[in-house]
Amino acid sequence: MSKGLGKGLNALFPRETLEKVELLRLKSIKVNPYQPRKEFDEVSLNELSESIKEHGVLQPIIVRSVGTQYEIVVGERRFRASELAGKKEIPAVVRDLTDEQSMEMAILENLQREDLSPIEVAEAYQNLMESLKLTQEQLAFRLGKSRPHIANHIRLLTLPEKVLKDISHGILSMGHGRTLLGLRKKEQILPIAEKTKTEGLNVRQLEKLVQQLNEDVPRETKKEKKKDIFIEAQENTLREQFGTKVTIKKTKRKGKIEIEFHSDEDFERILELLNAE
Secondary structure: OOHHHHHHHHHHHOOOOOOEEEEEEHHHHEEOOOOOOOOOOOHHHHHHHHHOOOOOOOOEEEEEEOEEEEEEEEEEHHHHHHHHHHEEEEEEEEOOOOOOHHHHHHHHHHHHHOOOOHHHHHEEEEHHHHOOOOHHHHHHHHHHHHHHHHHHHHHHHHHOHHHHHHHHHOOOOOHHHHHHHHOHHHHHHHHHHHEEEEEEEEHHHHHHHHHHHHHOOOOOOOOOOOOOOOHOOOOOOOHHHHHHEEEEEEEEOOOOEEEEOOOOOHHHHHHHHHHHH
């Protein structure tokens, strides 16, 4: 991601050879409302604060003028740590940026750090697509990522708020979230998410549970011939790849592969995965 992202930043915000560094009062600076990072690790912030007490801020933050104040574009973590360290001023570079440029730069800089939660990444991708009027394919090219990578993150945002918080806090993984989205009955997402946490289900165990819940043919009404072990293994592989139920039906000379989708968005996601191959 670093290569694609680096080019994107330079293309959007070409830097002057020399930029003036100013000492600005912390009281005159406010945080960026477009900051994609929602939470800052307290331990890490305290460690940076102690370093700033001893060595000062080694890299200036980037701000822009907003009325009589300044707004952080890049460097909110350094700003917060400086406040903790009891500093009154911070070195900063003032740039002339629009609202849109400020948002783009804040998001791209944070994506480069690769330490955002999956939900913060998803929201950042969504914001970039909306602000730059980009398709998933265009954004993927710009960031040096695959289209399925972008689609899988953005799709997480359709999960219930409670599940989004659990993923953000590391209680559930991105894999759990993607598997929960495969539930045919969306009203089951919250109770199954709670079951996953209570019973400590890993992603593979959750996949099996979701597959059982999605079965639409009762066992007592239809007896199916036991499937070839090779076919069953291939179904499992394809199910993990596409994040939904995949059925392979094979006769002596021909057969078919059925891939389920549960919404227009789900259909588009699967098509993107197929086109990526």
